[in-house]
Amino acid sequence: MKMNFNNPVLFKELKLRFRSPKSFIGILFYLIAMCIFVFGFIYATMTVSGTSYFRPSESFILFGLLAFIQLGLVLFITPGLTAGAISSEREKQTLSILLTTSQSSFQIISGKLSSSIAFLLLLIVAGLPVYSLVFLFGGISPLDFVKVFLFLFVTLLAIGSVGVMFSTLIRRTIVSMIATYGTMLFLSVVTGFIFLIVLQMTAFNHTGTGAPTTSYLGHILASINPAILFASFLSQGMGDSISEMTQVKFPIWIGYLIFYLSLTVISLLISVKKLRVNMKRSK
């Protein structure tokens, strides 16, 4: 842990990031997007219901939508922040010098990753005041709140690690970006589609027999899809119905944690291993 507090790469990256006007513009747009959404929603519900107050049940829906919006933004921003971590240094020809310093490969990789994570956390923290609106109206327990943020963090950590891994393995930033966005889309969209198809097929196979069979594949897919996970947090019924549909009792949030933490660890291990050339004899 000591290295994380005293990591030259991390400090340099943060310094550069906060010097660049791009970062502030990024934060600004992120907040504007969230605000437009929240106020738009409140305005819309009030017009539809014709009342001038906002009910807790609606504020829970707002909370849910906010969580989804934030998940979406984080999923889209994280690859952009991390997929160039190493490859952009390679392209700027600063990597070779960095690699001849006596920092360990782990220090360099963790510095790169944590500087991106720090920026994402800043985005999330900057968005908190918007959430406070939801609290103002009540209806959300702090536990829901903590759960959503914890899993948001786990998700961005994993996607960020995948980005750093691709940028270590792939020479060109563009290609690394494509690979990272591809992975992100696969995890968040493709798995969702396949999940639906698998469920349809099992349901179709068993129409009439009345005894639904277990679908491990469906359950695994549900466990790695961030959207399904968030949905299960936001409505208890959703979580139960997934277990009902797949006939697997294992809670999907545990599956999610296992999958994304392993993804993080494996990606980081590969990055650390592949950052520098292996000087040992080939055989």
Add this chain to the structure above:
Amino acid sequence: MIEIKGLTKKYGQFKALDNLNLTLSEGTVFGFVGANGAGKSTTFLILATLLQPTAGDVFIDGVNIRKNPQAVRKMIGYMPDFFGVYDQLKADEYLDFYGASYGIPEAERQKLIPQLLELVNLSHKRHAYVDLLSRGMKQRLCLARSLIHDPKVLILDEPASGLDPRARVEMRDILRTLKKMGKTILISSHILPELAEMCDEIGVIDNGRLIAHGSVAEIQDKLRGERVITVRLAGQLDNTIAFFEEDPYVTNIEQLDANDGISFSYKGTEEDQVILLKRAIMNNIPILSFMEHVTNLEDVFMEITKGAD
């Protein structure tokens, strides 16, 4: 200090380095000369732990770079032929970042940075953004950077390329200072005379093979094989020709255009040359001057690299 044993590097089927052997003692300034694509940068990349050798070993201060690259990184300062800098970073912050990367404590870095900037004559650019510095300034800053952890060995890949004549002279002065500090320095260049001025030893590499290695004088000697000597005389031209013709190492005697002397090729060693001059004087030959022609180093370079093909 540096021991390179049978170093070989293949890119696919292409042999960029072929069984390179080289030993350098501590405090040597070694000049590495070779044409484009000869393998200089490849050698330096391996020494800097950035490239895996196909075969062979390198020891720096007794440490095998294959076994313990991390320890080697602490001992070497490497300056690549092409390098970039971070934008949005000032010169002192640039040095500070690399200082921190070598684990130098903050307080020490604050003392070191002004000294290093002073050494490379960049004190006035301390607060300038590095990406806005001129090429020569970036080069000097990079040299300062490679010194920040006080390495024993400096590996400089064409440090003088892109520098104006004045900056070259300054670079040479800096390297002299570093030599006085006892550092072992490896410099590569295409320009032999430039290296000859500041190096103790020269290695000539061609097609991945070290074809000559020694002191500057030795290299000149060895490569030339023969020297051209001009003797100016106060009379007695015929006697003199007869005298020099007897020497077994003398060939190609010619009269000078002004008819006041002769020139000839000489193949003997330097000791032989001394004895020859002594004998000529004892034989009462009225020598005004006895001068060894310094063949242009460029010619020597062309000569060797041509011959090795």
